[in-house]
Amino acid sequence: MFGDPGGxxxxxERSEPAPGAVLLPGWLDLDAQRxxxxxxxxxxxxxxxxxAVRMPTGGMMSVRMVSLGLHWYxxxxxxxxxxxxxVKPFPRLLGDLARRAVAEAYGAALGEVAGAASYxxxxxxxxxxxxxxxxxxxxxxxxxxxxxxxxLSLGDGCVFRLGNTETRxxxxxxxxxRSGDLLVFGGPARFAYHGVVRTLPGTADxxxxxxxxxxxxxxxxxxxx
Numbered sequence: 224m225f226g227d228p229g230g231x232x233x234x235x236e237r238s239e240p241a242p243g244a245v246l247l248p249g250w251l252d253l254d255a256q257r258x259x260x261x262x263x264x265x266x267x268x269x270x271x272x273x274x275a276v277r278m279p280t281g282g283m284m285s286v287r288m289v290s291l292g293l294h295w296y297x298x299x300x301x302x303x304x305x306x307x308x309x310v311k312p313f314p315r316l317l318g319d320l321a322r323r324a325v326a327e328a329y330g331a332a333l334g335e336v337a338g339a340a341s342y343x344x345x346x347x348x349x350x351x352x353x354x355x356x357x358x359x360x361x362x363x364x365x366x367x368x369x370x371x372x373x374x375l376s377l378g379d380g381c382v383f384r385l386g387n388t389e390t391r392x393x394x395x396x397x398x399x400x401r402s403g404d405l406l407v408f409g410g411p412a413r414f415a416y417h418g419v420v421r422t423l424p425g426t427a428d429x430x431x432x433x434x435x436x437x438x439x440x441x442x443x444x445x446x447x448x
Contacts (some may be wrong), residue, residue, distance in 0.1 A: 240398055243408060251405070262314070273351060288348055290442040291314060293345075294348035322343070325371050335410075349439050353421050371413065372440055374406040374408070375439040376404045380427075383419055384417060
């Protein structure tokens with residue numbers, strides 16, 4: 224469903240680009256990436272599958288997405304997808320992965336980050352970035368929880384912009400995210416403006432069989448059952 228790629232990623236070291244934000248490069252090995260790509264293909268199938276999102280201004284987002292657990296729309300969540308079908312359930316696979324991600328990102332400081340020690344993810348959004356797609360700076364404020372957001376990258380790399388919590392303008396930090404990278408942002412960075420400036424076509428490992436970039440963000444909704 225997502226096509227074929229080319230290229231190959233490199234490796235970097237763990238970093239903390241902002242208080243509460245942790246980048247773990249290459250956190251997912253190639254086998255784990257393949258499994259997630261295969262799972263994304265299944266989640267993307269209709270009903271309640273991959274779709275384009277129209278913003279209240281009338282414009283269409285350049286990324287396509289599929290929601291799991293609850294359906295995201297600008298700016299909230301509901302139980303029914305764009306096509307009227309029930310949203311696909313939140314996969315245990317992602318819940319287990321996200322809890323491990325938060326634990327490994329914060330380590331001994333887990334108890335110092337809001338919502339990290341008791342992290343209970345229940346929703347996810349899978350974004351597919353075709354070549355040329357991007358995402359403007361925004362805050363993840365539609366949840367009713369301040370628990371960390373877990374972000375996993377698959378396929379082509381991208382330039383990810385991590386901003387401040389007050390405005391879409393500077394200061395910000397640009398990060399290169401590659402396939403297999405884990406980015407967790409919580410605590411002071413939980414409501415930071417962030418977005419994707421551009422993708423880096425042709426940088427994915429051909430073994431993934433993926434054209435473009437997939438980004439999986441896992442969250443705790445705080446919206447109850």
